[in-house]
Amino acid sequence: MPRPDPAEVFELTEAGQVTSPTQQTHFASRYVDGSTIDWLREEAAERERTHVQRSQYGVRGLLLPWFDAVQMWLVVILTGVGIGLTGGWLDVLVKWLGDLREGRCSYGFFYNQVACCSGVTPGEACLEWRTWSEFLGVRVILAQSLLHSFVYVSLAVAFAGSAAVLVKSYAPYAFHTGIPEIKAILGGYVLTSFLTPWTLLIKALGLALAVASGLSLGKEGPLVHVSCCMAYLLSRFFKQFRNSEAQQRKLLAAAAAAGVSVAFGSPLGGVLFGLEELDTFANESEVMWRGFVASAVAAVSLQWVNPFGTSKLVLFQVTNGSDTWRAFELIPWVGLGVFGGVLGSLLIKLNVEAALYRRNNALHEWPVLEVVGASAITAAISYLIVFSRVQASELVANLFQECDPTKIDYHGLCNPSAMWENVFLLILTAALKVLLTAWTFGMMVPAGIFLPTIAIGACLGRAVGLLTQGLQRAYPSAWIFLSCPPDPSVRCVSPGFYAVIGASAMLGGVTRMTISLVIILFELTGALSHVLPIMISVMISKWVGDAIGKDGGIYAVWIAMRGYPWLPPVDFHDKGETGAQLMRPVERLVVIEDDRETVADLAGMLNDHDFHGFPVVHRHEFLGFITRDKLRLAITPLLAEDATSGRPRRCVFSQRSPCNPEEAVDLTGLLEEAVLHLRQEVPKELVVSMFQKLNLRQIIFTSGGKLRGMVTKTDVVALLTCNFPHTGALPSGPRRAWE
Amino acid sequence: MPRPDPAEVFELTEAGQVTSPTQQTHFASRYVDGSTIDWLREEAAERERTHVQRSQYGVRGLLLPWFDAVQMWLVVILTGVGIGLTGGWLDVLVKWLGDLREGRCSYGFFYNQVACCSGVTPGEACLEWRTWSEFLGVRVILAQSLLHSFVYVSLAVAFAGSAAVLVKSYAPYAFHTGIPEIKAILGGYVLTSFLTPWTLLIKALGLALAVASGLSLGKEGPLVHVSCCMAYLLSRFFKQFRNSEAQQRKLLAAAAAAGVSVAFGSPLGGVLFGLEELDTFANESEVMWRGFVASAVAAVSLQWVNPFGTSKLVLFQVTNGSDTWRAFELIPWVGLGVFGGVLGSLLIKLNVEAALYRRNNALHEWPVLEVVGASAITAAISYLIVFSRVQASELVANLFQECDPTKIDYHGLCNPSAMWENVFLLILTAALKVLLTAWTFGMMVPAGIFLPTIAIGACLGRAVGLLTQGLQRAYPSAWIFLSCPPDPSVRCVSPGFYAVIGASAMLGGVTRMTISLVIILFELTGALSHVLPIMISVMISKWVGDAIGKDGGIYAVWIAMRGYPWLPPVDFHDKGETGAQLMRPVERLVVIEDDRETVADLAGMLNDHDFHGFPVVHRHEFLGFITRDKLRLAITPLLAEDATSGRPRRCVFSQRSPCNPEEAVDLTGLLEEAVLHLRQEVPKELVVSMFQKLNLRQIIFTSGGKLRGMVTKTDVVALLTCNFPHTGALPSGPRRAWE
Known part of the structure; x- marks a missing residue:
């Protein structure tokens, strides 16, 4: 069976350009909102396009690919x-x-x-x-x-x-x-x-x-x-x-x-x-x-x-970044990592509860009112608590800063005699921010979760830093602090850096990112010499977070709640099941029979089912896969011809059926080129990992050439998100959330 | 066809533990040096192993997986x-x-x-x-x-x-x-x-x-x-x-x-x-x-x-890293990027030529003598040229350093009146190092290419920096230098940082790495504020290098010269070919016929061919794939039985052939679970990308259930490395290089 002529397929994909209104409609609606694209097919189309370009003669053939790149x-x-x-x-x-x-x-x-x-x-x-x-x-x-x-x-x-x-x-x-x-x-x-x-x-x-x-x-x-x-x-x-x-x-x-x-x-x-x-x-x-x-x-x-007038990219410059750190500091830092993991999971949980409450409540009909109320409460609370009155970014910048006698003290944060007050205020600020953030993230305003998370973590980290510093100052000769310089006027513990560690731990717990987080924090603070403690805290908080809630972070949770067909990059392990248990068996599939169905039959099939494609078989033997759009595009004119001639023609998909043009139309060229088949004995986790790695839309299962079943991306997403109790709780995009 | 009992397969993979000497041999030689592992099969075995562990009852079932993780x-x-x-x-x-x-x-x-x-x-x-x-x-x-x-x-x-x-x-x-x-x-x-x-x-x-x-x-x-x-x-x-x-x-x-x-x-x-x-x-x-x-x-x-006594990880600390940079500096930096790309490609080319010369020459019989000679020449040259007398790492550290009147001047590098001498010396050092490195990398000693490359780039970068600084000092009022501070005592151009840029450009040209290179340079120097120029120079040198020689960097070149079966991660684009052109067609495959071959036939087949596995068909219809080792392991006892009974039995691989134990043995369970089939019309580049992404060892092509052909990893590697003229020039590992 020859591969279809590239120019022909190119025509097809370029059809959107043709002015014929029916074809236009076909292509404008090639993918409607809410569907999933077929990567293999998209890439095949792109491949055909570049082939056509390169096979052009003369200057055109040279310039067209170059224009594309430009x-x-x-x-x-x-x-x-x-x-x-x-x-x-x-x-x-x-x-x-x-x-x-x-x-x-x-x-x-x-x-x-x-x-x-x-x-x-x-x-x-x-x-x-x-x-x-x-x-x-x-x-x-x-x-x-x-x-x-x-x-x-x-x-x-x-x-x-x-x-x-x-x-x-x-x-x-x-x-x-x-x-x-x-x-x-x-x-x-x-x-x-x-x-x-x-x-x-x-x-x-x-x-x-x-x-x-x-x-x-x-x-x-x-x-x-x-x-x-x-x-x-x-x-x-x-x-x-x-x-x-x-x-x-x-x-x-x-x-x-x-x-x-x-x-x-x-x-x-x-x-x-x-x-x-x-x-x-x-x-x-x-x-x-x-x-x-x-x-x-x-x-x-x-x-x-240069919005900040510093002509630097580093937003929250950590001063004295070249300070070395001591081994005993790993104890509070590991503690912060654990705490970040726990609190991060808690924040995700609270946020999910808030979203569900909003959805199942009269609130979702009055989103603007909700925002107004929340902002009034937030503003009132923030005005009362000194640390949160400023913008969160300013608060974070100050918390990351070390105490420096030559600079203005930020709200008495560096006053050693006010340690307990400061610790109390910092913890209070963090606690309030957890509650406010859990509610705010999901309201009818643009909202990111990074900065509040950093602020919460920075407050807690600074509090732990102040406590450690206080302890060290109170017992400078304890054996654990022997690595500190003997001169009490030299700083041993740097609470500002504890704030950075707290922020990384909190971010690790909420987003479950690892390396990119370390790099971001790194570029954010310029604390190059402290990359190891940052790595360790992110590692620990991710471990703890993953151990507590197997949710994969706040973004994965929201994707699941919205029900988007997204494959989480988890390592799925089956319990010995095979593809046969995952697939939809052939009896439950809508299948096109070669040389049996008429053009009108296929048109009816397209109307009855909204699957994005259909397997084609010849007496149970698998011939190929045909997508809905290609099929519709091909049979629309044929349907009109049949209607005028009054002679329904059969559709033929393989060379083995004799194809008399009076009685049959040859649709062999419509079969997808790239279709994956597997044996149904293949382990379930291999099927899942193929979907993850190759971005597939379906896999066909055959056995000895016979069609046995099919698995689609939707099936795999459902399998992977079945552990999360609120999958699809906020369905079909944000519009429904308040309509 | 049921999936084989996990315990059975576990037995199989654990067979190496069994003390029977014949089985031991089988498993010790499961993979010999020079072969390629089958990832799908390895992962299947691992899966079975964990299933067996988890299905154990009681404490054992809980502890075994935990022990594994520990x-x-x-x-x-x-x-x-x-x-x-x-x-x-x-x-x-x-x-x-x-x-x-x-x-x-x-x-x-x-x-x-x-x-x-x-x-x-x-x-x-x-x-x-x-x-x-x-x-x-x-x-x-x-x-x-x-x-x-x-x-x-x-x-x-x-x-x-x-x-x-x-x-x-x-x-x-x-x-x-x-x-x-x-x-x-x-x-x-x-x-x-x-x-x-x-x-x-x-x-x-x-x-x-x-x-x-x-x-x-x-x-x-x-x-x-x-x-x-x-x-x-x-x-x-x-x-x-x-x-x-x-x-x-x-x-x-x-x-x-x-x-x-x-x-x-x-x-x-x-x-x-x-x-x-x-x-x-x-x-x-x-x-x-x-x-x-x-x-x-x-x-x-x-x-x-703490080998350097600095208690820091940053090896080549760049001083004054917080200096900002000016837009006009992008011109020399882009120049360095281009130059790094060109010189990097040249270094690769020289290195390949040196390796080929060594191989085709009497030299390869006297590797120790070669090393002795090369080290004598290197030492003599290095002793004469002041910059290369110290260890390369010390040289690099000094080149990365800014001039600081309070510190000792490194060999007059900071003497403004000796600019031309310094530039000449630096370029000479770089040129000599290019030649020496091209020869040294491949001799009979452990040798890395990173540090010499950094040294070459740092010399050139410092030279360009000195020239730029000289130009700026000579014409401080030229419009291009207007962004410099008007006070001539304030430094505008930092030649030390040019050395960093030169090093990154050179590394980009030689290794063709991108992000990891930026991060490494970054952690190496602590020059956080200069991340953008480093990114830009790495980008440009990689572009230029890739444009000059499509070799993929020094490591890919050596892999190709050695002929290792490694799939370069290149984006392969075909010219409209399909899998049919890539595959070995069924006529040229060694195929096992279901229900036809006797145990002895299969043993003979194993002796005659050293393929790692064979497709199994039933009258052209594809049944599955069986690996050499599984087959050998299974038929060895059967062969002995047949020899004693004197009745050769046929081998059956599917339920459809009646299996009388007197006349036939059922080997259905030996078929691989995970085998990928594709239609032969699939585009060639999709086949290649599947091998790249899934780490496959073979893909089977079927059409309507009939076996059409097969592609193995070796075929794909040959396809991807066919552009490099010296593929396999230094075959079968280093041993042959001098024997």
Whole structure:
């Protein structure tokens, strides 16, 4: 059986370009939202396209592939530049909105506090920046205090409320973090409405408002989503991406890496995130390469905007990073690792409970009201507790800082006599943030979970650091502290670094990432000399987290709750079952019989069933697999011919049936080229691992040439997520969540 | 057809334990050196083993899997500790041997210079360390000079010669870097003699001697080899690893990561190296996890030994790492990237030519003499050129250093008036090192290529940095330098950092690694703020290198020259061919016919052909695949029975043939469970990518149930390496290279 002529298949995949309205419809609806793409088929189409290009004669044959490459790199680089600039300007916007909650610049409304005071020499008081009470001329202390808290809370509510209104009215997919959806999309899920220009705009704007409102959320995940929207938007200008879902996904993977790169100022972290979290990367070095470039470009662009005025990428610079550490410190650090694993699992559990409660409650009909209420409560609590009044990123930066007598002490954190107060306040802040974050992550605003997690971990870590330091100062001669320098004025324990360890442990517990996390933390803090303790704490917290809840981290939990067809990269172990137990046996399959069914029969079959393809057999013998779309495209004209001629023709799929053109149509060329068969005795776990590694949509089981059954991706996803009790609890995307 | 009883298969794989001598032979020779393991089969055996364990009743069923895990982690951790300590002590040994070439400690022969002078307060002259002329009381300048050069060269020759003698006499596999072999082994190649305890000992000892001799080689690759030998040695104590080549390879991957971690003091780099260079990692998070732990443990152990007395892991600390960089500097850096790509390809080419010349020449009969000659020449040249007289690592450390008026100037490198002399010397050093390295890498001593490459790149980078600095100082007001601080006393261009960039570019060109390289350089230098320029230079040099020579880096070239069955992770693109063009058609296959061949026929078949397995058909219809070893194991007793009874029996492989025990034996249970079939119309590139992703040994092509052909890993390797002209030029391991 010859391979179909490449030009023919090319026609087919390019059919979207043909102006015939029926064909247009066919191809526009090639994948509807909620379906899964067929990687093998997509790649075959892409292969045919490049073959056609290369087989062109003369200059055209040379230039066409080159144009393709140029277009691809153009999209990658523009996405990098775009997300770098967007990220930078969002930071500026958030800073301005955040500062607006405390006061305004006397000579211009649109200056933030830093810009407003940039003319003042360091050390002098900045008179140009006025708090609201100064600006409005309120002099009574009580009135000042009331005014401040009123403005603080009401602006928070206004920001959060408008973010929620924007999201609800214009782009419902712009809520939440977006990373679960991106993981699902990169795995082959189709969700076009998640990547529209509107979503891009609303998510970016809503994100700035939500972060500025002081809700317990971060900008990291949403920035990845924004980056993917950009890449999608740019890719729509080029035919090669419009026509190939696979090519598009490779771009999206690079865009996601660029998003992480900007979110954390961590270009390497972006690439590693792509490698570890987005499986698309691991398979092709070419894709990793694009991610590398996109990350680097994005970081350069971000550095060019220079939102923090430090001309550095390192966000939370750890001072005295060159300090060495002592062996006894491993004890509190291991403790923090264990604690991070436990608390991380608890946070995931609370978050799931909150999501389920919201869903099963009247609340889900009033998402904006919920956001307003939550932001009011958050603002009120934050205003009362001194550490959480500032932006979470500022809090983290201060917690990571070592005490330095030459610098201003942050709310008395370095006062050795106030140790117990500080520890109490830090633990209180962490506990409140756990509750607030568990509720906030899932509300109708763009929200990332990274920054709150870092903040919680940093509070706890700093508390442990303060306790260790106190212990060491109280008993400097205990044998465990003998490795400390004898001079009491030299610092032995660095509580700031304990905050970094706490943050890594907490992140490990919540996201269950490993290497990319270490790299991100590393680039975030510049604490190169402390890479080992960071690695150890991440390792331990992941171990503990995985031991407590076999959920695979917060993103895997949300993917499962949404019911996306995403294969978790777990090592599945069967108990001796074979593929035969997993497959849908042939009796329960809808099968096309060679040389038996008429064109009209097949049309009826297409109407009756919405499977994405059908196995073709000849008296139980497996001939091949045909996809729904190819079949529909092929029989639509034949159906019309049969209707006019009045003679129904049989459909023939193999050379062995004689094919008289009067009585039969030859559809042999429609069979998929790449179909995997296995024997049904194959172990179940091998079937699962093939789906994981090859991104398959189905595997056919044959035995001695006879069709025995079939397994689809959906079956495997169901198998892998059956342990999680709330699988599919928030079905069919966010829209249903409040409609 | 029921799946065979797990216990039965377990019996089979455990047969190596049975004391029967014939069975023992079978299993000892299950894989001979030079063959390839079958991953699917290995994993199936492992699966059966764990099933048997878990299905045990009572405490045994609980404890056995737990013991397995404990054993595994024990090996991982012990390997980490072992390689960390070994690496640390090797450094100490090398330092002592290297210092011995210049003098000795007056109060103890076994102290190196640093240890000898440790009692002296900084700033004072160290009188305890005596050069040879001081020690021997030579006072005439000329005689001193002659004595020094004589000792320098003759000790170099002695060290290198004894390394070569050790390697040649005791462990021929201990020569070269070892990374190509490890990549091949991790891909499934069997080369047990590469991992023996003798190889471990000789490689470690020889490495110290070779490095101390001042030959142009590094310790990085060989340390990875040593680490793998350790893991192999430790794993032999546990049955689960002895019986499973796949499990062993997973351990080796972790060990390799630990080796890199120790070689560069770069625990994250080790994990990343595993991820990027050793494909085994990408497939299983569990394996990556082990690499993570092994790397961390190894780094902690190394830090505990503290060979450099700095109690830091960062080997070549870049001072003033917090300096920002200016946009115009991208021009020289991009230039360095391009240059690194070109020079890297050139170095690979020269190295290949040198290897071929050695092979086709009388030289290969006198490997020790060659090493002696090369070390004499290297030592003589190095002694004359001031920059290369010290160990390469010391040179690199000095080149990476910024000029600091408070520190001692390294050979006038910071003297602004001697710019041209310095540039000339640096370029000369680099050029000589290229030639020496191209020759040395492949001689009969343990030799890594990382450090020489870094040294070459650092020389060139520093030269470019000096030129740029000179240009900026000469024309400080040119528009391109306007971003520099106006005060001429403030440094604008940091030549030390140019050396780092040069090193990364050169490494990118030679190894074609990307992310792991950036991370390693990063941990090596601590230059966190300069991650972007490093990324960019690595990117560009890889692009340029790949454009010039499609060889995939030095390791891939050596694998191809050796002819190891390793699948390069390239993106293969066909020109429209299908699997039919790649497969060996059924007419040229050796096939077992169901119910036709007698036991004796099969035994004869096993003797006549050395294929690792045979397809089984029933009148052209494909039934399954049977491996050579299973078949041999099964028919050996049957053959004896038939010989005694005198009645030859037929072999039956499917239920459809009636199986009368008098006339036939049922071998149905021997068919492999996991066999992949595809249609022969499947595109060639999909077949290749399946081999790459699933680590297959063969794929069967069927059509309508009939066997059409088969593709094996060897065919795919031949396809992928056909572009490289010297494939298999140094066949069958190192032994043949000189015998």
